[in-house]
Each structure stands twice: as structure tokens, then as C-alpha cells.
Amino acid sequence: MFVLPVRFERSPRLHPMLSEAPHAVGAKVVVQGKRGPEVATVRGEAGSPLASERYGSVLRAATPEDLQRWEDLHRTGEDLKWLLRARARERNLPVKLVAVEFTLDESLVTVSYSADERIELTSLIGELRSHTRARVNFAAIGPREQAQMLGTLGACGRENCSSTHLQDFAPVSIRMARDQQLPLNPEKLSGPCGRLLCCLQFEHTQYLDLLKNLPRKNAKVCHDGSGACGKVTKLHPLTGTVDVVTDQGMMLGVPAGELRRAPEGDPKAGPERAPKPPRSRDADA
Known part of the structure; x- marks a missing residue:
């Protein structure tokens, strides 16, 4: 037996499926998923199964008849989606119909929708019943x-x-955006879905490592080269530099390695504590 990673049409997620024979990457196969038989695309090389894992199964390589039927069901699903959207508007239902998908044997039709509140959609079942005998x-x-x-x-x-x-x-x-020194502008930090950008997490650990070598924002520091002391106003993790406003009101952009904390006895240093590495506090958005 082999394990093949396959991908369904509307999601990039890879699903491991047991197969009696290997299939080439990019090949179309019919698989038995949670909803029933569906057409999927092989997206990786065959591997060996693990005893601790549960897998779906590859039923067969997709035939031209399978692909034609799958395409016909896709068109039918698109037509039903627009029909249901029209009926929802007529009934003032606050819902967005996203997709209508059939299994290959047309025994099940799944209607994916989004709504801001709990909503009853049984009134739309009758519309589907007049066009398909599939379970809804x-x-x-x-x-x-x-x-x-x-x-x-x-x-x-x-x-x-x-x-x-x-x-x-x-x-x-939002802590990830702060650690990357990004402006906290909701329009720039939100993706098309209206939630925080998924890509904020991609480089977060690297930014945390870079911030360990920088002083805290608002820390009191002195510059070895000029001898000027002041307060850190902005961090630049990628370049390893910081912006410092001196006690004389001047702005300095200097490497973090040229800074030292202000002497504790310096009255200009104030009650600020020595700079410390930032703590990572990742909370769900």
C-alpha cells in the first residue's frame, strides 16, 4: 500500500490517501473522502503508511467519464448556487452562499455558507429538492x-x-504586528477576509530573534560615539538600528551595538530600567 497526498479543488490542504498503486504527481484520481467519492489531484510522491494514522482511500484513477461527470456536477452546483442566492434575497435571509458541491455519485450536496448570526435555512431545501434528489x-x-x-x-x-x-x-x-514594528492600521493589517493577515506569522520568530539584540522602545540609552543620551523612539530589527531622540531634541539613527544604557546616577536617565529583550506573547486574534 502507498500513501498519496491529494488536493481537492477548493482547498490547498493536502489529504493523505491510501492507494494500492502509485499515481503520478498531477494525476486525477477518485477518492473516498468524508463526504463520499470525489475527484482530487495527486500533489506529491507516494510514501509509506503509518500505523497510527487514519487515511481515506484512492478508489481508482479518474476516467474520462469521471472527469466529464465531475465537470457537469460542478456546473450544476454553480447554477444552484446562484439560484439559492436569488431565493435568499427574495426571503431577506442575511446569508452568503459560497459554494454548492456534489459528490461524484450525486448522493450528497454540500451547501457552504457564511452568516454573521445563527440562521435557519430549511426554506431553501425545497428549492434544492426540485433540482436534485441528493441529500442536503x-x-x-x-x-x-x-x-x-x-x-x-x-x-x-x-x-x-x-x-x-x-x-x-x-x-x-496583533502582537506579531507590534513585534515587526508595523503601523497598527486595521486596513493594512487585515486580509480580504477581514481578519489579521496570515502572513504576519511567517517571519515572527525571526523578528523575535532580531529584537533580542535591540533595546526596548522608550528605554534611556547613551551613544558611545557622540556621548549623547536620550530615549529610544523606534526600532529597526532588519537593519539592527534604532532611532534615538537625544535630551537636546536631536534625532539619531544609530546601530544598536553602539548604544549602552544610560548611567543610573544620571538625573537625565529618569526611572527607566535597563533595556531587556521583548517577551513573546502570542494570543489568538
């Missing part, structure tokens, strides 16, 4: 899952991470 399942999804399924462009100009490569939604906190 309504699945509520969050803003990030919605962006993952629909696909959007991020501020960087590329397709959002959640629909291209992210395997899980890790917690993201």
Missing part, C-alpha cells in the same frame, strides 16, 4: 474558509495564502 448538508464556514474557497488577491498582488499553500489556519495576533 448545510455547512457554516468562517471568513478565512470563505476566502480560501473563493480565492482572492492579497495586498502583495498575489493570490491569498489560504487558497494557495496554507495547510492550517494558525493563530495570528
